[in-house]
Amino acid sequence: MVTDTPDRRFHVVIPCAGSGSRANIGAPKQYALLNGIPMVVHAVRSFQGVRGLSQSVLVVAPDDSAMVDVFKQWPQPKFFVSHTGGATRAQSVLAGLNALKAKGVGPDEWVLVHDAARCLLTPQLIEKLLLACLVDKVGGLLALPLPDTLKSESNGRVDITLDRSGKWLAQTPQMFRLEMLFQALMSADESVTDEASAMEMSGLSPLLVPSAAFNFKVTYAEDLQMAQAILADRSVSTVLAT
Numbered sequence: 693m694v695t696d697t698p699d700r701r702f703h704v705v706i707p708c709a710g711s712g713s714r715a716n717i718g719a720p721k722q723y724a725l726l727n728g729i730p731m732v733v734h735a736v737r738s739f740q741g742v743r744g745l746s747q748s749v750l751v752v753a754p755d756d757s758a759m760v761d762v763f764k765q766w767p768q769p770k771f772f773v774s775h776t777g778g779a780t781r782a783q784s785v786l787a788g789l790n791a792l793k794a795k796g797v798g799p800d801e802w803v804l805v806h807d808a809a810r811c812l813l814t815p816q817l818i819e820k821l822l823l824a825c826l827v828d829k830v831g832g833l834l835a836l837p838l839p840d841t842l843k844s845e846s847n848g849r850v851d852i853t854l855d856r857s858g859k860w861l862a863q864t865p866q867m868f869r870l871e872m873l874f875q876a877l878m879s880a881d882e883s884v885t886d887e888a889s890a891m892e893m894s895g896l897s898p899l900l901v902p903s904a905a906f907n908f909k910v911t912y913a914e915d916l917q918m919a920q921a922i923l924a925d926r927s928v929s930t931v932l933a934t
């Protein structure tokens with residue numbers, strides 16, 4: 693059991709400056725409504741109430757005019773909006789880390805980077821990540837052992853079947869110490885699509901923390917329907933339990 697010490701404190705960076713074009717919903721997907729509430733609000737709410745949550749940031753594109761209004765309608769204590777998103781996810785995360793530094797967050801403090809599009813994250817999964825990583829030298833990420841058979845493709849046909857043993861699907865949150873992550877992202881190349889890869893390029897081995905399939909990233913239009921169904925089921929379960 694982790695005790696309630698300053699070491700338990702953590703910050704969240706939610707990069708939210710992507711165009712979300714693969715979702716094909718006509719607006720950045722973080723604003724898609726699920727059960728009448730924007731996806732990004734669901735994502736942020738999963739952190740509220742988790743012990744240790746401290747000053748956290750949502751990074752949006754410089755020309756984003758919607759997030760401030762969303763936060764007025766659905767206030768999120770401890771989170772502020774920074775209009776400093778960059779051309780890549782890594783640049784947006786770096787901007788978020790800089791925004792936290794500017795607020796006085798120290799180099800050894802823990803930061804959890806989370807996709808706005810993983811809107812089904814639960815406090816229980818966050819707790820599991822914290823318990824595993826707070827005592828770790830490097831930090832780690834939620835991930836799922838690959839359930840399906842893995843194929844590589846050539847011109848639309850199967851090239852070969854790859855060995856799936858020991859392969860994991862990386863999810864978020866990904867949890868690292870602020871300055872270690874900052875330096876790793878600064879020296880990573882353009883190809884990184886998550887924070888763990890930047891740490892790996894720095895020669896570090898992040899911890900894999902077993903997660904759940906429901907923590908998927910809403911990417912395509914049909915994912916929205918699946919997320920909506922799960923959220924609706926959760927709210928029915930909550931009503932039945934009260």
Ligand code: C5P
Pocket residue numbers: 706707708709710711712751777778779780781784785806807808809909911
């Ligand atoms: O495109 P993808 O789904 O991998 O994006 C993951 C997350 O990174 C999303 O929350 C997206 O808004 C964010 N992102 C960003 N800045 C970019 C590109 C993506 O904050 N330039």
